[in-house]
Amino acid sequence: MIGDLILKVDGRRIVSFSELKQVVQASSGKPLLLNIWRNGMEIQKKIMPENRPIESADGKLQETLRIGIVGGFALEPERISPDIFTSLKLGILTTWKVIYSSINGLIEMVRGSISAKHLTGPIGIAHAITDVSKNGIVPFFSLVALISTGIAVINLFPLPVLDGGHLMLLAYEKIVGTMPSELFLRAFMAFGLALILCLMLFATYNDLLRIIL
Template sequence: MDLSSLLPSFQSGALTIVAFVVALSVIVAIHEYGHYIVGRWSGIHAEVFSLGFGPVLFSRVDKRGTKWQLAAIPLGGYVRFKGDANAASAGADDDVMTALSDEELRSTMHGAPLWARTATVAAGPLFNFALSIFIFTAVVLSQGVVGDKLIVGALRDLPTSDYALQQGDIVLGINGVELPSGEDANASRAFQDGLPKTSVLDYLVERDGDEITVTGPHFYPPYVSQVAPQSAAFASGLKEGDVITGVNGQAIHAFSELKSAVEGSDGATLALDVWRAGTVNAMDLTPKRVDEPLPEGGFHTQWRIGIGGGFAFEPATEAAGLGTALSVAVARTGDIIEGSISGLYHMITGAISSCNLSGPIGIAQVSGAMASQGSADFIRFIAVLSTAIGLLNLFPIPVLDGGHLVFYAYEAVARRKPNEKVTRVLMTLGLLIIVSLMTFGLTNDLFCP
């Protein structure tokens, strides 16, 4: 056996592990820091802040008496507050609590006022959402936003290069049809679908204050702008920047032609002609069934190969203000939350496949795939995963933050804490639920197509 042939697989596996550990560590650190800092502000003392579980690799104690440690198993973390029986704050250490004075009890999680405990527990998920909003805001500020006018930015590298469209042109219309507003999704879709399926089109543009007609590539060519992880395209080696010029021996010039071929394949393998940096290569792809969210809510199932398209050029952007960037970031985070809740609901009702729920292996694979596509994609993935983990922790399952908040809500209404024996039983039940969900996700990772 040629050992050098194993090197790419080893490198890919190493990247997957490293990317997963980095992503999870960042998200967990932010989550636990939320618990820690709000607890500190609320007068609750943290004895241990641990990133990871198991044997301690490194530790130091700060001036406030909190032990900060890095543990050997990088699959989570915890903050143990004064008086906690365990890392999950599932109960109080009776031996410790009985030896404390009233003043000392106030600095424990179990002796603090209800408002302080509630704020401390809720802070973890909220810090996850804040991390997502921060990342999305930074992305918008760095990349800018497309203005009201569609201005040609960088031209993409396409097979057809004999055209007069130039960077800086303001696109007004194509083939005699006025360009619709970018805010009208239905009109934009109809405009793109109505364009001739040819490699070159006539563009009406504004250049140097004059309106002129110039030739340009198809407005929406079969260009690969992004490749989804765990997709047929990713598995087959398609890359960003590829252009699919043919399907099953039939030449195509528009992304809509590729989309129609994939959706009409009924899962049959497609023979693609892929143009990459001036060379055309043959590639076989077998579309996968994918459950996709609909704009109006719900899902529909369709055949997909897992690529995104785009214009024949990069639209020029303009600087975004902080308010605009923040608004976009909050909206994106909200969309992730809404989509996650909708997806879970439709899985429970059987409307979509339960294979949409990934376990640790699936998340690790996506981490590696996004890291392999560049730091920008990986950072955006961290934002998405941070929102998902924050939302998961808010589910009303004992052991999770959401379960604790339910107990606190009961305490607020009943004016007394839940029965300790009942709480322990519910905590055990919650742990079983979490283990079952993890096992189910792991099974999906191993056996779902």
């Protein structure tokens, strides 16, 4: 019903609608027991997830488990000022989530589960920062920190030109006892530079398409 607040699913506390979606997707279609706050009292209701076709980002229809619930804001968000230790903990957790999301997103993109159209370049990043900056300095610096963390993760990938590629060469030298030939290093770096430039051009192309369309 409209106004219901979902407290738990199968005994697991739910704090966001995105978390509820994750639980439903992981249910494999099995019945879920929901603890719901309705009209001042807590009730339990069993719901069976169903496969329903939805349109993906690339325009294709794919079946996804749904339970027929639309999320909204149950309460107005409250601003808090955590102490230094709580802030440190939240910072570490947020950084870990960004690292995980960056790696998982790239893996899913390679698998084809996520369309490459979602790849964002410098124009898209600048546009996002401009929009967020209108909400204040805290959201602005939060987004900048998240972007910096994501870039740092990508920079450690074992690709030529990136720091991860240099670390891979150092590991090779440590194991084998000698560096690869000069010809190989030049070809290795040229390949890495060409790959990075192609990715940047493709991401910029995506950004321009979003602006035009």
